[in-house]
Amino acid sequence: MHRCTTFLIPALLLAGSVGAHGQEPGTVTVGPLQVRAGQKVSGFLEVPAGVDEGTRIPVTVARGVRRGPAVAFIAGTHGYEYPPITALQRIREKLEPTQLAGTVILVHVANMPSFLGRTIYYSPVDGKNLNRVYPGRPDGTVSERIAYVITSEVIDRADYVVDLHGGDGNEALRPYCYWMVTGDENLDTASRDMAVAFGLDHIVIDRGRPDDPNASVYTSNTALTRGKPGITTETGRLGSNDAVWVDLAERGVWNLLRHFRMLGGEVERAPAVVWLDHYEVLRSPVTGIFQPAVRDGYAVAEGGLLGVLVDFFGEPLQEVRAPFGGIVNYILGTPPVSEGEPLAMVSRIQVGK
Ligand SMILES: [Zn+2]
Structure with a gap:
């Protein structure tokens, strides 16, 4: 579906800004990068030091030679x-x-402190989840x-x-995509089409995201609360950089550029999509060690055993069971767990769609 060619916003055009649907190609500015039509430029967005240390965000901006939307991919x-x-x-x-229509913004490493510090979830600097x-x-x-x-x-x-x-x-994870439902039909349709075009065969319908743009919490929800379609994708598991996961992410990006008609070619869709409506993230009630009983992508029945929490001597503390029948989107795949951290995510399969 292409919905970006119908009108122009003259003020933004004159300023050469990204962000206007169907803009004419001109110079675009992202941070310190000035990118002319037909150019691809890389550089850093600076995050100045403040109450703690600063950092830099490596980005690439490619400016096409034909009219088209601006799409940001954030890794x-x-x-x-x-x-x-x-x-x-x-x-x-x-x-x-x-060969491109519109503008592609690639954020290569949004969270450099976490990347260089090799931390899961949290920044090694402030302990917060970006x-x-x-x-x-x-x-x-x-x-x-x-x-x-980044906002x-x-x-x-x-x-x-x-x-x-x-x-x-x-996290041992089976690839999937989140489609976040806002209640705005046009926005939801555009985001849904993006989720399908990305090409993964499991799509989680997420109805619980906040709608306040000043407390958007999540990256893609920051777009949605500003009226812009957005999705979150999940490809890869357990810190692996194996080509099979890289290929899935890369194919998804090319698919979306074709979906938006920014490049020629056909979208490679999944043969069929399993829609997952309603999910639950199970969090650990204790600090200890988790021993999984199932793998990512497994189907589980209501009450089925997902794993066992044990103490630091290996003594069983508690069984963890599925709250309803469904698919295990991900499950903790390494031993340590702190109270309140995720153990697994289970989703219910939507029937009759
Ligand atoms: Zn993540």
């Missing part, structure tokens, strides 16, 4: 989720701006300042936003 929100990071490097290398602090604030801690820079320099300049994740260093 490395969680620094241990490597396949999307590697996929965007491949995209950067192969993307030819003279994907829980959006839209961020310029006077906050480093995760909040990263979110603020103002990337999301605010894009027409569509794709937040690329995978199973974190501790």
Whole structure:
């Protein structure tokens, strides 16, 4: 579906801004990068030091030679989720701006402290989860300042936003995509079409995201609360950078560029999509060790055993069971767990769709 060619916004055109549907190609500015039509430029968005240390965000902007939307692809929100990071490097290398309509913004590593520190979920600097602090604030801690820079320099300049994740260093995950439902029919249809076009065969319908743009919490929800379609994708598991996961993320990006008619060619869709409506993330009631009883992607019955929590001597503490029948989207795949952290995500299969 293409919905981006009908009108222009003259003021934005004159300013050469990204963000207007159907804009004419001209110079686009993202942070310090000035990118002319037909160019592909890489550089850094600076996150200045504040209450704690600063950091830099590597980005690439490719400006096409024909009219089209601006699409942002954001990798490395969680620094241990490597396949999307590697996929965007491949995209950067192969993307030819003279063949492109519109603008592609690649955020290669959103969370550099987590990436270089090899941390799951949390920044090693401030202990915060970047994907829980959006839209961020310029006077906050480093995760909040990263979110603020990505909101103002990337999301605010894009027409569509794709937040690329995978199973974190501790998560055994079967690939899937989140379609976040807002209640705005046009927005939801556009996001749904993006989720399908990305090409993964499991799509989780997520109805519980906040609707306040000043407390959007999540990266892609920051786009949605600003009226822009967006999705979150999950490809990869357990810190692996194996090509099979990188390929899935890369194919998804090319698929979306074709979906938006920014490149020629057909979208490679999944043969069929399993829609997952209603999910639950099971969190650990204790600090200890988790021993999984099932693998990612397994089907489980209501009450089925997902795993056992044991203490540091190996003595059983508690069984963890499925709250309803469904699919295991991910399950903790390494031993340690702290109270309140995820053990598994289970989704119910939508029947009759
Ligand atoms: Zn993640």
